Amino acid sequence: MSYCSIRCGGPSVNPPGCLPERQDxxxxxxxxxxxxxxxxxxxxxxxxxxxxxxxxxxxxxxxxxxxxxxxxxxxxxxxxxxxxxxxxxxxxxxxxxxxxxxxxxxxxxxxxxxxxxxxxxxxxxxxxxxxxxxxxxxxxxxxxxxxxxxxxxAYQCDKANTTRDITIFAMAKLAESRDPETGSHLERVCSYTRTLAEELATTEKYAEIIDDEFIRLIYSTAPLHDIGKIGIPDHVLLKPGRLDDREFEIMKKHAALGADTLNLALKRYPEAEYLLMARDIAASHHERVDGLGYPGGLVGDEIPLSARIFAPADVYDALVSKRIYKSAFTHDVAKSILIEGKGTQFDSDVIEAFLCHEHDFLQIKERYKDTELAA
Known part of the structure; x- marks a missing residue:
């Protein structure tokens, strides 16, 4: 089974805590x-x-x-x-x-x-x-x-980062609010993503690339992956069923729309690394390592590492989540689809990281499970 035949919603993250008015x-x-x-x-x-x-x-x-x-x-x-x-x-x-x-x-x-x-x-x-x-x-x-x-x-920097993370999460939730079905998607998918990044960081290949700052950034910026869906018409975004070919082409535009939005922010704040990573994820999380993805048809390492890590986390959550137009797949079915896409749809290293942490994925899924969707 190919995931291409399944319509997916959008992801989320652990909401940051509110900042106290005073610190001693x-x-x-x-x-x-x-x-x-x-x-x-x-x-x-x-x-x-x-x-x-x-x-x-x-x-x-x-x-x-x-x-x-x-x-x-x-x-x-x-x-x-x-x-x-x-x-x-x-x-x-x-x-x-x-x-x-x-x-x-x-x-x-x-x-x-x-x-x-x-x-x-x-x-x-x-x-x-x-x-x-x-x-x-x-x-x-x-x-x-x-x-x-x-x-x-250090405290002031931490406070600034927390304020930024709250803002990012609020923006993502605002975009997500247009689709009432996504539930705790952001919370789950960002936790999945962090788990994958942490595992890759332990390998020789990625040890010097994925550090604590990379992991913190990918976790806090991943909520913006579907920010471009704000620009998708309701009749497509909220359609209670599978999208036809024309509608799917419209839906696919959300990746480029998200990238364009974050690029505007980057022009104003070119030194902001979190905006760069957020842009990369928003633009490229539907790319495939075999070059058959969208919007750019990027191949292999042309796809930013952050997006290669995020992609299977997003797909996994879409597969195991219930939607009006589909039932939730079991973990084993979702796992088989990810394995089937290893080296074609997904980065092989990231799928290996997933296989090392299946239990963690199940725990995250349970921790942030959605309430039953209304019939």
Whole structure:
């Protein structure tokens, strides 16, 4: 059986969570990567330690600032990389070896701090006003952590990405809302796509191509694959049955329409990688590796990798989903159709990735199953 004889609907993604109106210092740690949290975790030294000891502690822990605490863990100052560098640079006129000086001789004692409940906006303002890159986090007079400009920037980037993902998902849902049958298609197909990308990333062939950023982008931009359906007339898009040849030609235009729409956005924001990937998926998710797809008749690797990964995820979901004009196929039937299309309709590597994760596909299908369609 060829999928070409089956009319399919359009996909979706895990809806991003709503952004809180306010974030405080402790919330930031939940948005940072493990690497940042490890780098900026609290490390203390004694005021009587040498500068050499402080420098070693920074190097060992990969951090840029140390908290100086007394025996009761009370904050008495901080010492940063800049303090140590300034100490070494200024040692030319000093008879004392700069690395043998004590921490108390170079530490900053007039320290601006914040509490776990301090808003990130306030932290950022304090850093700018005091020209410092690190603020100790204090709770009842005890140093419990350190927040850096790097942390704040990472949080702001994460917030911007979340806002973008919410916008993408909302746009996709708006386009999808014209077709009430698609249900949780976006949620399922984007989860399928991420699963395939993650598997390919473990292979030698794709390890250097598919990184964490690629996976994040393909998951967050895949919802826009059918954005071009906004331009398809209702009598075609919402027809309760199979499309005739003329109607199918009209429906096929949605890929080019989606690409044109996203190309307009790319002209305004040419550096936006997520728009580039969204455009590639929208334009090419109906291409076939044998060159018999549309709209461009691309062959093999001419098809962007993101679209080659997305295509079988989209087809699988269309096959196993119920529509007014067809019953849902079983997983085994859908699997056989994907295997039949290996190397002709679909990228062989992507189908192999699917076969490695059949169980995950079934779990995703169950997690985001649609309610029964009205008769």
């Amino acid at each position: 210092v402790m919330d930031v740690s939940n948005h940072l990567s493990d690497a940042i949290q490890a780098r900026e975790r609290i490390v203390t030294v004694n005021p009587e330690d040498t500068v050499t000891t402080a420098a070693k502690r920074m190097a060992e822990n990969g951090i840029g600032c140390l908290i100086i605490a007394d025996e009761q863990h009370k904050l008495v100052g901080v010492v940063s990389e800049r303090d140590i560098i300034d100490n070494v640079v200024g040692a030319a006129a000093d008879s004392v070896d700069p690395l043998k000086k004590l921490v108390r001789d170079i530490m900053t004692t007039n320290v601006v701090t914040c509490s776990p409940g301090t808003s990130i906006d306030t932290v950022q303002k304090s850093m700018i006003e005091t020209r410092t890159r690190h603020l100790p986090v204090m709770d009842n007079g005890i140093a419990i952590g350190m927040i850096s400009t790097r942390d704040v920037m």
